[in-house]
Amino acid sequence: MAAMSYATARRREANADLNKLFPEDRPVHEWYRFVLSFPPHLVRQYLERLGFDAGQRVLDPFCGTGTVLVECKKQGIPSVGVEANPTAHFASRVKLDWRPDPAELVEHAQEVARAAERELARDGIHDELARTVGVAERELRRLPAEAERLLLTDSISPLPLHKTLVLLECLDRHRNERYHHHERLALAKSLVLSSSNLHFGPEVGVGPPKRDAAVVAPWLDAVRAMADDLALVASRRDVPAVAHHADSRHLGAVLEPASVDGVITSPPYPNEKDYTRTTRLESVLLGFVRDRAELRALKQRLLRSNTRNVYQADDDDRWVAAHAEVQRIAEAIEARRIELGKTSGFERLYGRVTRLYFGGMARHLAELRPILRPGARLAYVVGDQASYLRVMIRTGQLLADIARMLGYEFAEIELFRTRRATATREELREEVVVLRWPGQRHADPAGVSPALAVQRALAALR
Numbered sequence: 001m002a003a004m005s006y007a008t009a010r011r012r013e014a015n016a017d018l019n020k021l022f023p024e025d026r027p028v029h030e031w032y033r034f035v036l037s038f039p040p041h042l043v044r045q046y047l048e049r050l051g052f053d054a055g056q057r058v059l060d061p062f063c064g065t066g067t068v069l070v071e072c073k074k075q076g077i078p079s080v081g082v083e084a085n086p087t088a089h090f091a092s093r094v095k096l097d098w099r100p101d102p103a104e105l106v107e108h109a110q111e112v113a114r115a116a117e118r119e120l121a122r123d124g125i126h127d128e129l130a131r132t133v134g135v136a137e138r139e140l141r142r143l144p145a146e147a148e149r150l151l152l153t154d155s156i157s158p159l160p161l162h163k164t165l166v167l168l169e170c171l172d173r174h175r176n177e178r179y180h181h182h183e184r185l186a187l188a189k190s191l192v193l194s195s196s197n198l199h200f201g202p203e204v205g206v207g208p209p210k211r212d213a214a215v216v217a218p219w220l221d222a223v224r225a226m227a228d229d230l231a232l233v234a235s236r237r238d239v240p241a242v243a244h245h246a247d248s249r250h251l252g253a254v255l256e257p258a259s260v261d262g263v264i265t266s267p268p269y270p271n272e273k274d275y276t277r278t279t280r281l282e283s284v285l286l287g288f289v290r291d292r293a294e295l296r297a298l299k300q301r302l303l304r305s306n307t308r309n310v311y312q313a314d315d316d317d318r319w320v321a322a323h324a325e326v327q328r329i330a331e332a333i334e335a336r337r338i339e340l341g342k343t344s345g346f347e348r349l350y351g352r353v354t355r356l357y358f359g360g361m362a363r364h365l366a367e368l369r370p371i372l373r374p375g376a377r378l379a380y381v382v383g384d385q386a387s388y389l390r391v392m393i394r395t396g397q398l399l400a401d402i403a404r405m406l407g408y409e410f411a412e413i414e415l416f417r418t419r420r421a422t423a424t425r426e427e428l429r430e431e432v433v434v435l436r437w438p439g440q441r442h443a444d445p446a447g448v449s450p451a452l453a454v455q456r457a458l459a460a461l462r
Contacts, residue, residue, distance in 0.1 A: 027229040028070050028098075031222075032189045033089040034278060035200040037064060038266045038381050043071040044415065045418050046264050046432065050079050050377040056261035057240075059371070061248040061364065066092030068243050068264050073098075074233065082254060084247050084301040086288040087188070087279040092243035094185040099176055102227035107131040108153040108179045109186075111225040113216050116170040120163060120216075125214040129165065141165040146221075146291040147284050152198070152205050155281050160195045163215035165283060186222035188282040194218035196281055207220060245302045248362045249316070255371045258282060263368070266381035268305035270357040270393055272346075275302070278311075303357035303364070307349040314357035317352065321401065328391055330354045356438040358385075362402045369407065374439025378408070384428040398429040409436040 021029060025040040034212040052058055056078045060068035063081030072079035116126060123139070140162035142148065156164070164187070171183055182289060192198055195215045199207040244254040248267070271291060276283070276299060283289045289298060299309035300408050304316060320326045330351040337347055382395040396413050404410050410435040418427045 007396050014044065026245040027232050028074070029160065030094055031095050031226055032185055033065050033067075034088070035204070037067050040067055040071045040262045041296075042263055042381065043068050044075065046379045047072065047075055049396040050262055050264075050379060050434075052377075053131050054078070056237075057259065059255070059263045060162075060261040060265045061251060061368065062265050062267040063092050063243055064088050064266075066095045066243060069095075069243060073236055073241045076236060076239055080241070080260070082246050082248050082251060083243060084245070084298070085275060085279060085411060086245060086298065087283040087286065089243055089245040090181070090286070091185055091188070095260070096182045096241040096243060098230055099179070100182055100227075100230060103303065105179050105182060105230070106224055106227045108174075108176055109220055111184065112167075112170050112174050113220050116163075116175060116216050119170060122215045125159070125163065127214050129212050129214060130370065141283065144290070147289075148283050148400060150289060150292070151281060152206055153271045153319060155198055155210050156191075156196045157211060157213070159211065160213040160215055164191060164195060165212075167215055167219060168285065168435065179279075180393060182226055183219075183223060184286060186226060187219050188286060190215070190218040190222045191282055191285065195348055196400055200278075203273070204280075243291070248303060249360055249367060249372055251364070251367045257370045258373050260371050260377050261373050262374060263377070263378040263380070267361065268303055269383045269385055270354055271307055271385050271387040272306050274306050275306045275442075291408075303360045304353055305360075307353050310353050310356060311368060314356055316363055317355035319362035320355060320360035320402070323358065323398075323405075324384065325398060325401070326355060326358045329391060333388045333391045336391055340389065342389065347389075353409050354388065354393065358398055358402065361399060362406065364405050365403055365408070366405050369437065372437040372439075374437070376437040378412075378435040378437065380433040380435070382431065383419070383430040386426065386428065394461050396433045397431070400433050402434070403433075403435050407438070409438055410434075411436055 002128050020034070021039060022041055022070050029040055054071075056077065058068065058072050058077055058079045060079065060081045063069055063083045066081065066083075068079045068090060069079045072183060083092055120127060140158050142158075142161070143151075143165075165445060167187065171180065171187070194209075195213045195218065197206050199205050225392050244256045276289075276295065279409070280289075288375040304310055304314060323437055333354060337350060342348075380396075380399060382399055384395055400410050400413060414434065416430045416432055416434045418429055426447040
């Protein structure tokens with residue numbers, strides 16, 4: 001029995017390792033990553049399996065912090081990404097810019113660091129731990145009240161926050177356009193990993209408060225790591241890659257018709273992960289989100305994958321109004337909610353967000369069709385979910401079915417790994433849905449909206 005338990009543990013450990021960053025992949029990818037990012041080695045695998053090369057262009061329509069785009073650039077394959085979260089888009093854009101001279105980047109960062117340390121010293125504050133004494137909290141810099149209310153409570157302590165605001169001011173005062181964005185991204189990374197009170201499981205949380213934490217030193221270390229990586233990837237500097245700040249459900253606004261040979265992506269999964277919380281601290285401190293109105297506007301540009309970004313006017317669900325299985329799942333979730341007596345506002349939205357999620361994915365796939373060249377190959381990394389009152393959602397199967405209704409050819413669903421559901425401890429599949437766009441123009445009837453045309457096609461196949 002002991003041997004069996006050990007073997008099971010080893011299999012689970014190996015399974016978890018599938019989603020980790022390999023040591024050889026750290027350059028550039030590690031400048032800044034989501035905790036839930038999918039791994040570069042999976043991107044490489046599908047670049048090779050789907051046959052992409054330097055004469056083609058790969059799209060990631062949910063590019064996050066740029067895993068697909070960076071890996072394509074490393075492999076010499078042109079790429080383009082779309083991302084609605086401004087912090088993630090900023091990270092992608094900076095991670096694709098390999099132009100800065102490494103030595104000059106470090107030299108400029110050292111100049112900024114010295115300026116920040118002098119500014120702190122004038123107030124009796126030191127970046128080194130345990131050297132700051134006698135500074136009253138009321139004397140420390142703070143964020144504007146509206147911005148502060150956006151943060152997770154106690155996500156950063158007053159003294160590290162003060163140091164961060166001083167460093168940001170020095171970055172602006174000594175701004176050099178060749179390095180400014182790289183230096184700010186380095187701060188986003190060091191702020192979260194070294195200076196804040198945040199911790200990450202699969203969810204972001206707040207750990208024990210640090211009365212003090214270094215800010216300038218870990219930031220400078222992050223800049224130096226960037227410089228080392230820039231020296232390693234210099235030969236791929238000119239491989240075309242661009243990230244657009246846009247909504248993946250409106251691709252025609254930023255991408256040209258017939259401009260993409262393939263897609264590798266991992267869209268959000270239908271669950272209760274609010275991806276804006278994952279980046280909230282750096283989004284606020286770097287000025288991407290300053291108040292609740294801007295946060296709401298950001299959430300409205302995102303695929304509806306959790307109840308915290310569902311709004312009364314949302315109508316993506318009309319795209320799957322005739323999809324029998326999506327409707328069955330949404331109804332099963334609502335029936336379970338009533339059975340369990342769950343009455344919170346978020347719980348009442350579980351069925352609706354399920355419809356909105358798959359409707360948004362249908363809308364995305366419909367918008368994608370004119371962007372693709374005939375014969376384009378697509379790989380979507382998605383996961384089963386049971387977050388909504390333990391009703392199973394087979395995301396990959398549903399996505400493949402919706403894609404078929406929109407004229408895509410289904411190739412296969414391949415298992416990437418399994419993970420254990422938090423609530424049920426059931427094994428959930430993470431899969432890669434592989435599709436092909438044959439190139440026939442999808443002819444929606446004259447005067448009929450694409451959404452209604454999809455509904456009619458689904459209804460005809462019931």
